[in-house]
Amino acid sequence: MGNGDKPAQPPETRESISVAGSTTVLPIAQLTADLFMDTNPKTEIQVSGGGSSVGIQAVGGGTADIGMASRDLKDPEKTKFPDLVSHVVARDGIALIVHPSNTVGPLTIAEVKAIYKGETVNWNKVGGPDETIVVVGRDSASGTREFFHDAVMEKEDFVATQLEKNSNGAVQQTVAQTPGAIGYVGLGYLDRSVKTVPIEVNGTPVEPSVATVTGGEYPIARSLNMFTDGEPTGVAQEYLEFILSPDGQRIVEEEGFVPVQ
């Protein structure tokens, strides 16, 4: 890609930025980018997945303008890319889901932990049907898993037999077709094919929803980040401002995430 091929470009060059990273944040980025481009026809925003680490690596290494991550920076990343600036664009409640046919009631965090540790192996131990529990989780590099590992597992190990999926969608798909399964996904992945399990907090069941996360009642929620290398400028800045604007946050909410403004 030499610099000599400028004349080949059309005169009204589009201004283009790229956004890469976490697949959890991707829907927000993509949908806001679509709307942003509709109102700013001379801009192009390319959104790609790859995962939180790819996003951080890309923005730090300069191959992307914005990196998305569903987690915070890790220590090696902080030392490698000290200039990264974080922008929280949304919050994400993590819902526990089961097969629609499952009759289990609300669970406490401790019960969930016991299931994921492999201590509880049958649904009838927690008030459900007599059925073996199929534990479905995320892969070991996932931000969602890391958060779940902190917030629910208190850093204890998952049961070795858990099925590991590398995306929210795959978890949802598996739970939807496996009667004994339990899984965790972001609020955006809830639909009729799976059933949410309310979390019992101090004796009261709390359904995962935008309202309960905003209100602070639902206990398993995290922030979703976009990173820039230094303070954003130009289209990147306009785009980030757009996400945080009411229009942008409406999309956040429509996609099942929790607005931050």
Next chain:
Amino acid sequence: MTENDAIITARHLDLYYGEHHALKGIEVGFARHRVTALIGPSGCGKSTLLRCLNRMNDLVEHVRIEGEVLFDGTDIYAPEVDVVEIRKRIGMVFQRPNPFPRSIYENVAYGPRVHGMRDRSTLDAVVEKSLRDAALWDEVKDRLDAPAFSLSGGQQQRLCIARTLAVEPEVILMDEPCSALDPIATAKIEGLIEALKTRYTVIIVTHNMQQAARVSDFTGFMYLGELVEFGETPQVFEAPREELTERYITGRFG
């Protein structure tokens, strides 16, 4: 020759490869315990006729055969006939030696094994006898386990003959068995044919008229799918009835 002497008789035999009429109304009887040679220019149908006699042409696509081939009085193309049995009783040796990629021993033992012979010492005996009959025993008796490909071309061809003898056929068909061989190997095979005819009926296709004259008792001359002339070898070569035969034999052809 009356039909009674004939071990194989073809009657009104027509063969088509798709549209191509390759054998035209062949009428012939092959004499028992005699050597019959089929000669004729390339493409005249010699191989085709030979392959009709043990139903090797069954393997060819789009082939259509009309007429009868009687073997000891039974039509080998009749529906109830067991073609495997026919091929066992009418053996075949091909133009290029085609031993299996195995040892010398296994090549000869293959046929008997297939026909159910299991006992090792019986097999050993059959292998030895067949190799002796094919005049190969002395050359290979010390290396029966060597791969067949390690033999020279002429030896391989005799191995193929031994392999055929091992299943004790009544008739042996040979399709230009010497054309890939040098004169010395050829002479060996010709001697062998001479020796075989006391116990077997041999039908041999050859390009080489000297060879036909040397080895055969009867000769058939084919041309464009027809059997132009058939008779005792001296008569065909010395006093051919047909002009075509004469012109071919004297090389004044075409």
Next chain:
Amino acid sequence: MTENDAIITARHLDLYYGEHHALKGIEVGFARHRVTALIGPSGCGKSTLLRCLNRMNDLVEHVRIEGEVLFDGTDIYAPEVDVVEIRKRIGMVFQRPNPFPRSIYENVAYGPRVHGMRDRSTLDAVVEKSLRDAALWDEVKDRLDAPAFSLSGGQQQRLCIARTLAVEPEVILMDEPCSALDPIATAKIEGLIEALKTRYTVIIVTHNMQQAARVSDFTGFMYLGELVEFGETPQVFEAPREELTERYITGRFG
């Protein structure tokens, strides 16, 4: 024959395929504008010797050549020699016809084109002349654009000869050019060789002693890598000096 008449002379020529000593101290001169035949049993080294004469053996792995082959007085194995040029001047016709998968015209035009001839009308003339010289023109003049494979075997072999003539070689080597052909086609090629020798030197390898006797002026008999006997054809066939030759020629061999 003195060395002056010889267009190609081999001196102390030894050839090894790896360990195998395939040519042993060959001394021979091939007479200009004459036909020389090489005969001998299979594997005696006829093809090997022939392929030495235009360095076709260069293509074979692990081959080692000692001695000299003089062509018009220059050693063709000398380091500074241009082998491409040698092959242009010493053409070769192979055992099986090997036309290129192109039209008849293109087959003949191939050599001249490779050697830089571009002009269409000159090419046309060369193609016609070569095909005429190969006695093929009348049979193909109306379908020069037809694929070479549509010709019969004998025609293909004449096409290969025409292709060789088109580059105007001085010597033509032929390695059993008729062994894949029927007698009629063979007779045509033999006639052609007769005609060629007024302008070319022809060296032909053959299995067929009658053929050697018919077409050649000189005959060499090879055995186990040695040139056992070399002389004028009538002498070699009627009064061979060596007993080995006599036994081979009379078929009492081995």
Next chain:
Amino acid sequence: MTETHQPRRAGLRNLKEQGVRAIWFLAASFATLTVFFILLFLLNNALPLFATVSPIEFLTGGTWNPTGAVPSYGIWPLIVGTLLVTLGAMVIAVPLGIGSAVCLAELAPPRVKAVAKPAIELLAGIPSVVYGFFGLIVLTDWLRIAFDVPSGESWLAGSILLGVMALPTIISVSEDALRSVPSSYREGSLALGATRWETISRVLVPAALSGITAAVILGMGRAIGETMAVIMVTGNAAIIPDPITNLLSPIRTLTGTLGIEMGEVAVGSTHYHALFGVAVVLLFITLAVNLAALWIMKTIRAGEGTAKKRRGLSLRPVREKISRAVALVPRPLSRTTVQHLAFALLWAAVGVVIAVLAVILGYIIVNGLPAISWEFLTQPPRDLGRAGGIFPAIVGTLYLVGGAILIALPIGIGAAVYLSEYTRGGRVTAAIRTGIDLLNGTPSIVFGLFGFAFLVIFLNFGVSLIAGMITLGLMILPTIIRTTEEALRNVPASVREGSLALGATRWQTISRVVLPPAVPGILTGTILSIGRAAGETAPILFTAAVFSTRFLPDSLSDPVMALPYHLYILATTVPGAETQQYGTALVLLVLVVGIYAAAIALRHRSEKKIQW
């Protein structure tokens, strides 16, 4: 006669000849250098791991949990998982594959064969995401219900899927091997009064054994290296089945681990380096399989009798055993009954294979057709792909594949020309050949990883068209080399000799009489490569693919959308896009299968046209 030597012209000509040869030599060496470079690069990236974890611990540790409170990096379960899944796949694919091959080569009437063989080869054209997608939604569910287990995501699911994916390779290569057994063997056996089954089992199969072994090992290579399908159906639990024969246990493979975790891991972390360690181990396993294959084939060929010397270690007993096993003849049955039984089994094998093909294709077509519309084919996606179309993905795929071909074709043809025309032996050639074989056996995810670490990060290309093209180009290079070499080899030596004997130079001979008739063969190879490149996800996962763009890329440094990646994302990340998933799968299938069909048709035509 005057001396006609023209030293100057000859000198120039020689210089040109040498130059041409040198270029092709470089092309041929490229493949080998690439393998070593990939290996070194991966090793180099894996080394920092061993500051934290000892190699022994890494290889034999029983727990893979890099993000645990106490991270552990034991890949033993992953190695076991990889081997078990592959083994299972072979147990399924080998009998079916060889049975089908024998049936197609020996039993099927020409008309059946004309339909069945291409149909089976089309199985190879189905992209692995499509298999994975089918496996995830249909196969695992079916297994769960059929075996009444909590979850169908298991070793068995992985093995079935990989077995099916390995079938086309096994069938196609075995059938070729059987077909190239000289028909004189067949005739020789039948003329001795052997039945067709006896001929097949005792003469033809043993004679084709080295080719059949090659087929099995190639199939095995495909199974070991497969990523996307495995990720979707094996459950990915990093455990060793308990008991080890528990086919319904979930399992995790080396490739799966890379595919799942590479994108999410922090670059430079121990986990990152551990994944490179996984890649190195994976590469070594495939190298070992390939080398073993080469060795076995050599030994078998040597034992076949054409070779001059017998080796110390011979496979003969094995071969005898195999041929005896094939000829398992319970004596009481008559020869005809045995033949009927055997033929019935062979036909059943073909039937099963065709049925599997029909089910997969049918399922995707039936569910995908409703999504197909003009808009779907010509518009960019909207609403995360839940609306709009997939036009940029179609174009992106074509760009990627086009670029890959432009990179691989000249190098591939050059390498093949060098190998088949300029050399016949020697150490350098052997090294080059081994390099190509190894490159051929390299799992696509390893290319992806290499592309990511080297092109995207090290050379800082970023996720871009060019990175994807190079990665895919490397991946298809061996296919192009092999098919081209094969095509060149089918040109009879007599044609070369004919040309040389007319005084043509080597390069004139190659360019004028050897290459032209080889063109159909080269085209077939190219088209097969296009099909492969178009359907691959793993190599572009981290190197080139973007989830969504409205515009087509206008420079090589732009990322692109690509159909397999789009399907993968729709299937795993976007809720509520089922119709579009099937639609994308169908378009991808039609594209790849269309390309394969073209290759098959081309081969058929050229087979008819050129007869030597």
